[in-house]
Amino acid sequence: MEPSMxxxxxxxxxxxxxxGLAGLVARVRELEVPSDGLTWNRFCGSLLFVLVVLxxxxxxxxxxxxxxxxxxxxxxxxxxxxxxPFGDVVRGIHYYGWNLLLVVMGLHLVRAFLVGGYKPPREFxxxxxxVVMLVVxxxxxxxxxLPWDQKGYWSTQVRNSIMxxxxxxxxxxxxxxxxxxxxxxxxxTRFYVLHTIILPALLVFLIxxxxxxxxxxxxxxxxxGANTARKRVxxxxxxxxxxxxxxxxxxxxxxxxxxxWPAPLGDPAxxxxxxxxxxxxxxxxxxxxxxAIFRGPLTAIATAIVPAALxxxxxxxxxxDRSKEQxxxxxxxxxxxxxxxxxxxxxxxxxxxxEHHLTPLx
Amino acid sequence: xxxxxxxxxxxxxALIFGGGLLGCDQLGGEAQLIITATHVxxxxxxLDDSVWQKAxxxxxxxxxxxxxxxxxxxxxxxxxxxxxxLYFLFQWMDPTRSVTKQSWQFDGEKWVHLPGNEDRIxxxxxxxxxxxxxxxxxxxxxxxxxxxxxxxxxxxxxxxxEKGDLWHWKAARSDPYNYADDAWLTVAGRxxxxxxxxxxxxxxxxxxDVRNQTEDKARPRFMQNPAKDxxxxxxxLMDEAVIITDYSIFKPGDIIxxxxxxxxxxxxxxxxxxxxxxxxxxTVMLYRKLDTGHDDDVIFNPKKRYSFAxxxxxxxxxxxxxxxxxLLLVFER
Numbered sequence: 001m002e003p004s005m006x007x008x009x010x011x012x013x014x015x016x017x018x019x020g021l022a023g024l025v026a027r028v029r030e031l032e033v034p035s036d037g038l039t040w041n042r043f044c045g046s047l048l049f050v051l052v053v054l055x056x057x058x059x060x061x062x063x064x065x066x067x068x069x070x071x072x073x074x075x076x077x078x079x080x081x082x083x084x085p086f087g088d089v090v091r092g093i094h095y096y097g098w099n100l101l102l103v104v105m106g107l108h109l110v111r112a113f114l115v116g117g118y119k120p121p122r123e124f125x126x127x128x129x130x131v132v133m134l135v136v137x138x139x140x141x142x143x144x145x146l147p148w149d150q151k152g153y154w155s156t157q158v159r160n161s162i163m164x165x166x167x168x169x170x171x172x173x174x175x176x177x178x179x180x181x182x183x184x185x186x187x188x189t190r191f192y193v194l195h196t197i198i199l200p201a202l203l204v205f206l207i208x209x210x211x212x213x214x215x216x217x218x219x220x221x222x223x224x225g226a227n228t229a230r231k232r233v234x235x236x237x238x239x240x241x242x243x244x245x246x247x248x249x250x251x252x253x254x255x256x257x258x259x260x261w262p263a264p265l266g267d268p269a270x271x272x273x274x275x276x277x278x279x280x281x282x283x284x285x286x287x288x289x290x291x292a293i294f295r296g297p298l299t300a301i302a303t304a305i306v307p308a309a310l311x312x313x314x315x316x317x318x319x320x321d322r323s324k325e326q327x328x329x330x331x332x333x334x335x336x337x338x339x340x341x342x343x344x345x346x347x348x349x350x351x352x353x354x355e356h357h358l359t360p361l362x
Numbered sequence: 363x364x365x366x367x368x369x370x371x372x373x374x375x376a377l378i379f380g381g382g383l384l385g386c387d388q389l390g391g392e393a394q395l396i397i398t399a400t401h402v403x404x405x406x407x408x409l410d411d412s413v414w415q416k417a418x419x420x421x422x423x424x425x426x427x428x429x430x431x432x433x434x435x436x437x438x439x440x441x442x443x444x445x446x447x448l449y450f451l452f453q454w455m456d457p458t459r460s461v462t463k464q465s466w467q468f469d470g471e472k473w474v475h476l477p478g479n480e481d482r483i484x485x486x487x488x489x490x491x492x493x494x495x496x497x498x499x500x501x502x503x504x505x506x507x508x509x510x511x512x513x514x515x516x517x518x519x520x521x522x523x524e525k526g527d528l529w530h531w532k533a534a535r536s537d538p539y540n541y542a543d544d545a546w547l548t549v550a551g552r553x554x555x556x557x558x559x560x561x562x563x564x565x566x567x568x569x570x571d572v573r574n575q576t577e578d579k580a581r582p583r584f585m586q587n588p589a590k591d592x593x594x595x596x597x598x599l600m601d602e603a604v605i606i607t608d609y610s611i612f613k614p615g616d617i618i619x620x621x622x623x624x625x626x627x628x629x630x631x632x633x634x635x636x637x638x639x640x641x642x643x644x645t646v647m648l649y650r651k652l653d654t655g656h657d658d659d660v661i662f663n664p665k666k667r668y669s670f671a672x673x674x675x676x677x678x679x680x681x682x683x684x685x686x687x688x689l690l691l692v693f694e695r
Contacts, residue, residue: 075491082663150497260695262665267394267496267690276497 031235034219038242042219044108050247051101052207054254056200058094066146068192070185073148074268081265092258093251098140100254102283105133113317113338116326117220123318125217128210130315135203140281142195145188153269154278156183156191162291165299183271221326285352286345292355310341394669395422396690399441399448401664406442406449409638409645414451417442424454424674424684435684437483437674443693448662449649452672456481456643460677461596463534463621466574466582470614473581480534482675483646484683487660487668487691489525489546499671499688503547518550518561527660528562529633531646535571538594538623542633542648543569546658565658567628571621572600582606582618600624629656664693 016022038046065080065087067073080087109129112118118126141159144152160178164170179186222230233239270276280288290302313320321334328335397420406413417440426433438453464475486503488495494502503526504517519526526547530536536543544565551561564570574582584603586592593599598619632654636647652662662668673685 071491071493078491078666082666088665265667267669267688268491268493270494270497272494273497 029234029236032232033235033239035231035233035238036222037219037239038246043246044104044111046243046246047104047250048101048108049207050243050250051097051104052203053247054251055094055097055101058090058097059196059200061090062094063196066192068146068185068189070148070188071268073146073188074265077147077149077265081263088262089255089258092261092263093254095263096254096257098136098143099283100250101136102140105136109133109314110342112220114328114335115220116321116328116331118318118321119220119324119326120318120322122213122217122220125210125213126318127315128206128213130311132203132206132210134311135199135206137283139195139199139203140283142191142199145183145191146195147265148188148269149266150269150273150276151264151266151278153183153271154276155280156187158278158280162303166304167300170303279356280352282349282353285356286348289348289352289355292352313341394688394690395420395686396692397422397439397441399443399664399691399693401694402442402444405444405447405649406451406647409451409636409647413442414440417451422672422686422689424672424686426682426684430682430684433684435674437672437686439672441691443652443662443664447649447651449647450485451645451647452483453645454483454643454674456639456674456676457641458677459533459639461533461537461639462619463679465620466618468612468614468616468618475620476617479677479679480532480675481644481677482530482532482683483542483644484531484673484675485529485542485648485670486547486672487527487529487670489527489658489660490523492519492524492526492547493521495524495526495671496669496688499669500673500685504671504673504685517547519547520549522549524548527658529648529650531633531635531637531648533637533644534597534619535621535623536569536626537635537637538597538599539569539626539631540635540637541569541626541631542635543626544630544632544659563658565629565632565656567626567630569624569626569628569630571623574598574603574618574620574622581609582620584622585618598622629654629658632656632659662693664695667692 011018014022016025036042062077062080065076065084067076077091081091082088112126112129141156145156146152160174160183163177164174166173177187177190178184179190287302287307290306291299294300294302317334321331323331325331398418400417402413402416404413419438419440421436422439424435424437435455440451442449460479460481462476462478463480464478466473467476486500492503503519524547528545528547529542530545531542545562546565548561548563572584574584576583583605584598584600585606586598587602587604590602592602600622601624603622633648633650635649638645650659652664654661660668668691669688670691671686671688673683675683
């Protein structure tokens with residue numbers, strides 16, 4: 001149909017109509033979400049969403065100044081952090097943001113586990129969420145090398161050596177990541193491309209899939225009154241406004257933390273200085289301790305078998321616990337199993353913390 | 363009830379993970395010695411100012427090299443900073459006060475150089491990052507034996523992009539004017555006027571010293587202006603020197619300094635100093651603006667950490683020193 005015109009020949013269409021977006025905007029405005037999608041006791045998902053946006057924005061800022069070449073990489077990060085106005089705050093937000101992301105992701109998983117959020121019909125919401133969780137450590141591992149400081153460089157060496165012990169695929173993966181026998185300019189470029197292009201694209205796709213499944217299958221039901229109809233509110237502006245408030249609050253809090261405790265930037269990497277002993281990050285302590293326990297020919301148990309079994313168990317949870325019971329008091333066996341695994345991981349983390357952070361170097 | 367329990371459980375997890383997060387060591391297992399500059403509101407004005415009690419002292423080990431190989435000492439080091447300035451306090455053992463550098467002595471017939479040199483302390487920071495300085499320290503930048511091949515000469519950086527900031531307190535040549543000679547390091551190949559070609563370049567401005575010798579290097583050229591009282595007793599400052607016109611006034615045993623400190627100015631005069639020698643050693647305070655505004659100086663940003671190295675020289679005019687491994691300067695906030 002031809003667009004209508006007034007007597008002066010101007011189109012009476014709105015700009016959105018001219019751009020062909022009017023229908024899309026109308027559909028978005030009609031979208032409704034459960035009003036308890038972001039409340040004081042259900043905030044992890046929204047907080048994760050906000051943190052991912054914050055990490056993308058702060059990462060884009062850092063990328064403006066970053067040069068992925070050994071040596072220069074360090075100087076570029078140093079420049080961005082200390083010479084650019086509020087550079088230290090933005091890098092701090094990026095640094096503390098992913099730490100917080102890991103914590104909130106853990107809480108999100110624990111909450112979904114406790115309230116039976118993986119129960120039918122939401123099995124694939126759970127599975128897609130677990131897949132998202134698996135991608136996040138890859139961001140941290142690739143991002144850790146980018147400043148090209150001692151900690152990042154030597155942590156990468158340790159991780160590569162651990163990865164190389166994975167049966168069959170280990171050596172190949174390390175070669176693919178490093179692009180050669182050493183962690184040099186090719187490795188840094190690959191880590192940079194992974195961190196800023198491939199992994200973000202993958203994460204956006206996976207989050208999209210998670211949200212699609214969530215919208216299709218709905219939020220997990222409250223433990224009380226599961227069958228009562230839930231109040232719904234428009235996505236625009238109600239939920240968007242709540243997200244915006246959360247975004248501002250998180251930005252301010254992380255910004256203040258970054259202002260008072262700047263993100264660490266160690267000494268420039270020196271590949272000839274093998275005396276540097278990197279300490280494992282808090283989130284990798286259980287795995288690191290497993291590697292310390294299973295040595296030599298048993299290393300694959302720590303680096304491949306146990307992690308793969310744990311991930312497999314978590315992912316398969318909806319298909320293992322097939323009862324329709326959602327209330328924790330009626331799911332004691334599965335909660336006991338989950339608690340046992342959590343206690344073991346916590347114990348390994350404490351052991352690792354004592355060994356790596358409290359025991360003086362010999 | 364159940365909802366409250368879930369929230370409580372969530373909070374417990376948050377505390378556990380959060381505690382782990384806050385408790386985690388941020389910088390890994392480096393073995394570098396850290397000098398923490400304590401923030402103070404009132405600047406120290408003397409070596410025994412009570413402000414220094416607020417700073418944490420660190421015993422820094424210095425090791426000898428070359429002819430001093432195997433020898434070790436310590437330098438007790440403190441640092442404080444205000445909004446504008448950074449202050450260091452160094453104390454090290456030195457049983458002999460060496461503040462005259464090859465003075466002239468008249469033996470009745472001719473002038474001869476007396477043995478003797480000066481005590482010194484030198485600090486090196488990075489203006490622009492020096493490759494591997496943070497992990498190797500002076501080993502990548504400082505002195506080498508005089509017979510070393512030119513390609514292996516030190517006191518220089520390997521590329522023009524790397525720049526060092528050298529603070530050099532000299533008991534004979536800079537201390538009389540209460541400063542540490544400020545220089546910077548770049549690639550070798552630029553004559554610095556010292557005993558051989560290095561990458562050491564003096565900061566802009568005046569300073570240093572003048573060799574007190576006639577053209578034939580046989581006798582001193584200057585003496586204390588008899589019309590002026592010495593500003594610093596025991597030293598002959600260039601500003602107070604006059605050309606000797608009549609050498610017959612000297613009697614056997616008379617001593618005249620050989621190196622005459624010049625009045626410092628400009629960027630070369632950025633690092634101020636106070637010092638005191640007691641029977642057991644030196645106490646030296648060096649202080650400088652955090653940002654001098656000069657491109658030949660390191661800018662101190664209290665949010666950053668700075669690698670640096672230090673060397674002490676005992677009655678030495680050459681590169682015979684005891685030096686530290688790389689140190690780390692951090693600012694308490």
